[in-house]
Amino acid sequence: MGHDTLTTVGDPAEPAGDRLARPLPAWLGRPGPTSWHRLNPLTKLTIAVVTSIQAVLLGGIVGPSMVLLLAVVLPAVRTGVGRQVIRTSLLLALPLAISASLVNLFFLPDAPTTLFELGPFRATEEGARFALEIVIRVVAIAGALTLFYITTRTSDLVVDLERRGMSPRLTFVVGSAVTMVPQMVDRASAIAAAQRARGLDTEGSPWRRMRGVLPLVGPTIMGALNEVEERTLALEARGFTRPGRRTLLWSPSDPAYERLVRWSLVLTIPVVVIVRAGGWGLP
Amino acid sequence: MTELRLEGLVHVYPDSGVRALDGIDLRIDTGERVALIGQNGSGKSTLARHLNGLLRPTEGLVLVDGQDARERTVASLAGDVAVCFQDPDRQVFSGTVAAEVDFGPRNLGWSADVRRTAVATALDAVGLAGDQRTNPYDLGDSRRKLLTIASVLAMGTPVVVLDEPTTGQDARGVARIGAIVRQLAAEGRTVVAISHDMTFVAEHFARVVVMRAGRIILDGSPADVFAEAAWPILASTFLEPPLAAVVGARLDLGSTPTPDAVVAALRARTA
Ligand SMILES: Nc1ncnc2c1ncn2[C@@H]1O[C@H](COP(=O)(O)OP(=O)(O)O)[C@@H](O)[C@H]1O
Numbered sequence: 001m002g003h004d005t006l007t008t009v010g011d012p013a014e015p016a017g018d019r020l021a022r023p024l025p026a027w028l029g030r031p032g033p034t035s036w037h038r039l040n041p042l043t044k045l046t047i048a049v050v051t052s053i054q055a056v057l058l059g060g061i062v063g064p065s066m067v068l069l070l071a072v073v074l075p076a077v078r079t080g081v082g083r084q085v086i087r088t089s090l091l092l093a094l095p096l097a098i099s100a101s102l103v104n105l106f107f108l109p110d111a112p113t114t115l116f117e118l119g120p121f122r123a124t125e126e127g128a129r130f131a132l133e134i135v136i137r138v139v140a141i142a143g144a145l146t147l148f149y150i151t152t153r154t155s156d157l158v159v160d161l162e163r164r165g166m167s168p169r170l171t172f173v174v175g176s177a178v179t180m181v182p183q184m185v186d187r188a189s190a191i192a193a194a195q196r197a198r199g200l201d202t203e204g205s206p207w208r209r210m211r212g213v214l215p216l217v218g219p220t221i222m223g224a225l226n227e228v229e230e231r232t233l234a235l236e237a238r239g240f241t242r243p244g245r246r247t248l249l250w251s252p253s254d255p256a257y258e259r260l261v262r263w264s265l266v267l268t269i270p271v272v273v274i275v276r277a278g279g280w281g282l283p
Numbered sequence: 284m285t286e287l288r289l290e291g292l293v294h295v296y297p298d299s300g301v302r303a304l305d306g307i308d309l310r311i312d313t314g315e316r317v318a319l320i321g322q323n324g325s326g327k328s329t330l331a332r333h334l335n336g337l338l339r340p341t342e343g344l345v346l347v348d349g350q351d352a353r354e355r356t357v358a359s360l361a362g363d364v365a366v367c368f369q370d371p372d373r374q375v376f377s378g379t380v381a382a383e384v385d386f387g388p389r390n391l392g393w394s395a396d397v398r399r400t401a402v403a404t405a406l407d408a409v410g411l412a413g414d415q416r417t418n419p420y421d422l423g424d425s426r427r428k429l430l431t432i433a434s435v436l437a438m439g440t441p442v443v444v445l446d447e448p449t450t451g452q453d454a455r456g457v458a459r460i461g462a463i464v465r466q467l468a469a470e471g472r473t474v475v476a477i478s479h480d481m482t483f484v485a486e487h488f489a490r491v492v493v494m495r496a497g498r499i500i501l502d503g504s505p506a507d508v509f510a511e512a513a514w515p516i517l518a519s520t521f522l523e524p525p526l527a528a529v530v531g532a533r534l535d536l537g538s539t540p541t542p543d544a545v546v547a548a549l550r551a552r553t554a
């Protein structure tokens with residue numbers, strides 16, 4: 001068989017060590033690599049939330065498209081995370097966008113203009129327009145949240161909220177909720193791999209892929225909850241519930257102009273509400 | 284008959300750039316019992332994931348029965364090579380123990396009767412026969428690990444790969460896994476196991492492959508790999524020989540990787 005005798009390969013004295021360490025994400029050393037990354041986490045969060053709200057409030061197609069372009073696509077591309085943001089947000093938005101499109105395209109009530117007919121179903125121009133509006137909104141919201149997510153470290157957000165006087169319990173809840181998402185994605189893909197290893201055929205048709213996804217939902221959520229519970233216990237054991245303020249060794253900077261930006265963004269919401277209530281709007 | 288062959292296998296993880304396997308040449312014949320050892324991060328799990336096609340080589344070849352693994356889907360390879368992964372929490376997903384074990388056989392398209400027998404036999408082998416309806420989350424870590432072992436055993440594949448089956452097991456668990464290895468070998472099935480338990484390795488495996496930093500640095504019988512001359516090489520990948528080997532060396536008995544070998548050598552000396 002050839003391996004009955006001892007074979008030695010390589011030099012035993014060669015050190016095996018640092019090259020095994022998994023490198024950290026490129027931007028994990030603070031500060032962030034771009035001025036967008038370096039924005040205060042609350043500023044980025046405000047941008048994401050206001051963008052999402054405006055995408056809905058503005059109505060029509062032109063308004064939300066502009067919001068999508070200016071507040072999501074532009075910063076994402078300039079920050080160098082364009083591909084990542086587009087991929088993730090499309091993935092998030094697609095299921096909702098597709099179902100909403102189909103329903104509206106074919107079943108929007110009071111839509112007289114026929115585009116084409118598909119068996120018993122009639123696609124209407126009004127439906128198509130409404131579907132497009134919904135898709136743009138959904139993509140804008142998914143994109144805004146993804147951009148925030150990708151360019152913000154959870155620890156920065158948590159530290160910043162705590163600096164602003166939020167209780168550690170609440171910041172822990174926020175932090176856990178935010179970190180849960182990548183953990184769940186990670187676990188789900190690991191379980192999916194294990195299922196393929198036990199013969200689940202997911203290569204090929206989309207139907208086959210879908211079949212593998214459903215059984216992942218339960219364990220993914222269960223596992224994430226378990227993890228949070230364990231983390232809670234571990235924190236408890238290390239004096240997390242001790243009263244009093246914590247001393248922060250570092251916190252993200254928050255210059256005055258960023259505060260101004262945040263308040264201005266928030267103010268756009270009542271402005272648009274009033275404008276829309278007055279009957280004005282873009283097509 | 285399922286022979287595994289790795290030729291010049293290199294694997295670089297694209298997202299981290301880590302060169303986890305750095306030129307592996309390995310041939311495992313039908314019915315062999317091979318233990319894969321080496322420090323954490325030396326690439327053992329990465330190697331295991333190539334055996335069923337879950338990871339694709341960056342360079343080099345994985346041949347299952349002479350056929351390039353890349354030409355087959357993971358699902359079809361699963362009928363030949365079953366891999367039990369390291370972390371149970373990243374593979375168990377069913378609501379009951381029985382459903383979990385049934386998943387593989389169902390994918391292989393077996394009839395309900397055959398599956399029932401396969402599930403019962405596999406659960407019996409790991410000592411979970413009475414837990415068919417238990418939720419895997421109520422089992423506890425070590426028994427959940429045994430459940431994952433049962434899940435791959437039930438598939439009846441000619442090759443079984445176990446990634447750290449003994450980690451977290453008490454003496455009874457380790458003994459159970461040892462018995463499973465013996466049973467698989469008796470059926471002529473190939474067993475590849477990754478383990479940090481050198482006593483278990485010396486006891487149950489005919490061949491030991493030692494890895495360090497993505498390479499194979501030793502490959503031989505337990506008597507060879509755990510012989511005193513090889514200790515410095517083992518130490519370079521943070522491994523220690525089993526106690527029996529140390530005792531044998533101190534008593535000048537030669538290489539005695541297991542207690543039985545110590546006793547035999549002592550008997551031979553006094554005879
Ligand atoms: N999914 C992954 N992505 C990137 N790097 C990985 C991944 N899995 C393992 N590695 C890296 O590859 C190397 C080998 O890992 P692994 O095969 O798990 O080693 P072992 O099983 O011997 O402990 C380690 O440096 C590890 O950090």
Ligand SMILES: [Mg+2]
Nearest residue numbers: 327328329369
């Ligand atoms: Mg491993």
